[in-house]
Every structure is written in structure tokens, then in C-alpha cells.
Amino acid sequence: MNEIEYFNPTKLREALKLLSRYKEKAAILAGGTELVVDMKSGKRKPQVIINIKNIDSLKSIIFSKNKVKIGPLVTIAEIEDNPDLNEKIPVLCKAASVIGSRQIRNIATIGGNIANASPCADMVPPLIALDARVKLHSEKDTRDILLEDFFLGPGETVAGFNKILGDIEVDIPGPNTRIAHQFITLRRAMDVTIASIVVRIDLTSKGIKKPKIVMGAVAPTPTRSLKGELLLHNKAPAQVDINGVAATAAAECKPISDVRASAEYRREMVRVLTKKALEEVLL
Structure with missing residues (x-):
């Protein structure tokens, strides 16, 4: 087995610099529920692993008056259990509750569910229905796009090799x-x-x-x-x-x-x- 370089940045800018350096040689590790399986099966053979689990700025659920921002490292279980999300956007919590086992939901992240670009990703349809927007970070800039414009095909997104998915922003549905x-x-x-x-x-x-x-x-x-x-x-x-x-x-x-x-x-x-x-x- 070939040696794999492993990096553990604690700041987003550090992770982006590494991604810019290694590009397609690198894989982003968040929850790891898909990446580890793909590596074991030989489907993916990264030369570099960039573990972003310890970037605290990507782990928050923040409510404002009419919106909620969900960091890409928020776990599926955290979405399922969040009382404010259950009250204001219950469709997201329902979608989260049907993903895998509780053990998987404790590890898997919403960012991973999106970024893997699986056609059957459970969190994505309700997010698109809610007009969700996502941030895409690169070493050079940050841009916002509609989530429905993020996907190109199975396993393919506009993020390419040099961008990291950032906050997912959703408008809180009104009473009507x-x-x-x-x-x-x-x-x-x-x-x-x-x-x-x-x-x-x-x-x-x-x-x-x-x-x-x-x-x-x-x-x-x-x-x-x-x-x-x-x-x-x-x-x-x-x-x-x-x-x-x-x-x-x-x-x-x-x-x-x-x-x-x-x-x-x-x-x-x-x-x-x-x-x-x-x-x-x-x-």
C-alpha cells in the first residue's frame, strides 16, 4: 500500500492552502463515512488526506431572524436532534432521521452528504426545496451559489479539486x-x-x-x-x-x-x- 500524507489543519485558510497545493491528489476527510469505504474498496486512492474535522468555524448552527446557517461539519445527528430546527424546519430533521443508523448519523456530516454528490443523498432534496445556498471557499475567493447548481453528475460538483464547501444557508419557511x-x-x-x-x-x-x-x-x-x-x-x-x-x-x-x-x-x-x-x- 502506498504511503498517504496526512494533514490536520485547525483553520479553514490552512486547509485551503493545502488543497490548492495538492489539488486532485488530495481528499477531504470530514465524517469519513463515504471516503473510508471508497478507499478500502479501491474506488478512491488519494495520496493526501486533509482532515478538516477540527476546523471549529465549520461546525455551527446559527439562527438569525429569517435564516439559518448550518456549517458543513454539523453532523446528521445534530440536525436531527436540534430543537430549533425541529420547530422551524422539521423537514430537514425528518430527512436527517432516515440516514443510516444512529452510529452513522453521529459521524456523518451534512457537508459530506452534499459534497459526495450521490443522486440519493437524503438531505439534498429538502434543501433544494428550501432554496438553500452554499458557500464555496477556495484559496483565492469565496462565492455563493444555489445548492441546485452545485451538482454536475454522480460524484461530480462545481467544487472541483480546489474548493471546500462552506455554510449552507436556508430561509426559515413562513407560516404560509x-x-x-x-x-x-x-x-x-x-x-x-x-x-x-x-x-x-x-x-x-x-x-x-x-x-x-x-x-x-x-x-x-x-x-x-x-x-x-x-x-x-x-x-x-x-x-x-x-x-x-x-x-x-x-x-x-x-x-x-x-x-x-x-x-x-x-x-x-x-x-x-x-x-x-x-x-x-x-x-
């Missing part, structure tokens, strides 16, 4: 916002999601505003049903053709067949789950 999260796995717990749907709408006197239908595990990246959203926009809840919107979402997804489910089954689950989520927010 309704969000529903539906998902399916082969087993009741500790299994990878086969399909997931998050529907978000704002109910106003002029009808539905800001509709989002976000689909997970049924395309190369988490994706939205844009045509389905158009069928919701400006409609009164009673005017919505729930079956039609669900069928439209199913037609827009791009699932694959694998050991967990066929593409046809995943597409049908998109229809079923979208219908359930729409019924939850509309009826």
Missing part, C-alpha cells in the same frame, strides 16, 4: 409555506433511498406561489419537475389536478435500473410519492 417529504427504501431503516420527493408551496390569496417539486435518486443529480411546478403555479389548491402533476413529475425523471430497483419501478414511485406529497400540502 407547506412542505411534504415522501421517500421509499427497500427496508424500513438503514437502507439507500430508491426514490424521494419533496413538494414545497407557498399558499397566498392569489394562489400557489414558489412551487417546488424536487426529486431524489431518480436522475444523475437531484432534480426538479419544472413542468409539474408550472401546473401548480398560481392555482388555488382545489384547482390542482393532483394526478396530472404526479404523472408529469414521473415523466420528467430520468431513473436508472440497479440492484435496488428498476427504472420503471422508480418512475412509478415518483408518481406515487408525488401524489402523496401533493395531497399532504394541498388537502
Whole structure:
């Protein structure tokens, strides 16, 4: 086995300098629940490990009047258990609660769940539905982007080799916002999601505003049903053709067949789950 250089920075600027130096030779270690498995299987063979676990500035959950900032090193269990998040954005806590076992959730981080760019990442669809933005840090600059623009394909993101994911910022939903999260796995717990749907709408006197239908595990990246959203926009809840919107979402997804489910089954689950989520927010 080849020797691996290991660095343990305590400041973000130190980690960014190392990443700028080693680029594609380096791997970022946060929770390690994916990286360690990939290294053991030979899928990834980094020459350098940059452990960012001890960078305290990346570990906070900070609430302001209308927003919350979640550091990328916040663990999935910390999100699941946070009382303020449970009160103000319960959909994030629900998504966190279905990831792996409690032992995994104690180690895995929200930043890792995002940065690994798995099509079935459980935290991503609700975050996209909430219009989440993320910071991307490099040695030269920091920029903000919408989370839905972060993903390029399975395991690929705009972060490339020289950026570290920073805070995830989410607007706290108002009293007129309704969000529903539906998902399916082969087993009741500790299994990878086969399909997931998050529907978000704002109910106003002029009808539905800001509709989002976000689909997970049924395309190369988490994706939205844009045509389905158009069928919701400006409609009164009673005017919505729930079956039609669900069928439209199913037609827009791009699932694959694998050991967990066929593409046809995943597409049908998109229809079923979208219908359930729409019924939850509309009826």
C-alpha cells in the first residue's frame, strides 16, 4: 500500500492552502463515512488526506431572524436532534432521521452528504426545496451559489479539486409555506433511498406561489419537475389536478435500473410519492 500524507489543519485558510497545493491528489476527510469505504474498496486512492474535522468555524448552527446557517461539519445527528430546527424546519430533521443508523448519523456530516454528490443523498432534496445556498471557499475567493447548481453528475460538483464547501444557508419557511417529504427504501431503516420527493408551496390569496417539486435518486443529480411546478403555479389548491402533476413529475425523471430497483419501478414511485406529497400540502 502506498504511503498517504496526512494533514490536520485547525483553520479553514490552512486547509485551503493545502488543497490548492495538492489539488486532485488530495481528499477531504470530514465524517469519513463515504471516503473510508471508497478507499478500502479501491474506488478512491488519494495520496493526501486533509482532515478538516477540527476546523471549529465549520461546525455551527446559527439562527438569525429569517435564516439559518448550518456549517458543513454539523453532523446528521445534530440536525436531527436540534430543537430549533425541529420547530422551524422539521423537514430537514425528518430527512436527517432516515440516514443510516444512529452510529452513522453521529459521524456523518451534512457537508459530506452534499459534497459526495450521490443522486440519493437524503438531505439534498429538502434543501433544494428550501432554496438553500452554499458557500464555496477556495484559496483565492469565496462565492455563493444555489445548492441546485452545485451538482454536475454522480460524484461530480462545481467544487472541483480546489474548493471546500462552506455554510449552507436556508430561509426559515413562513407560516404560509407547506412542505411534504415522501421517500421509499427497500427496508424500513438503514437502507439507500430508491426514490424521494419533496413538494414545497407557498399558499397566498392569489394562489400557489414558489412551487417546488424536487426529486431524489431518480436522475444523475437531484432534480426538479419544472413542468409539474408550472401546473401548480398560481392555482388555488382545489384547482390542482393532483394526478396530472404526479404523472408529469414521473415523466420528467430520468431513473436508472440497479440492484435496488428498476427504472420503471422508480418512475412509478415518483408518481406515487408525488401524489402523496401533493395531497399532504394541498388537502
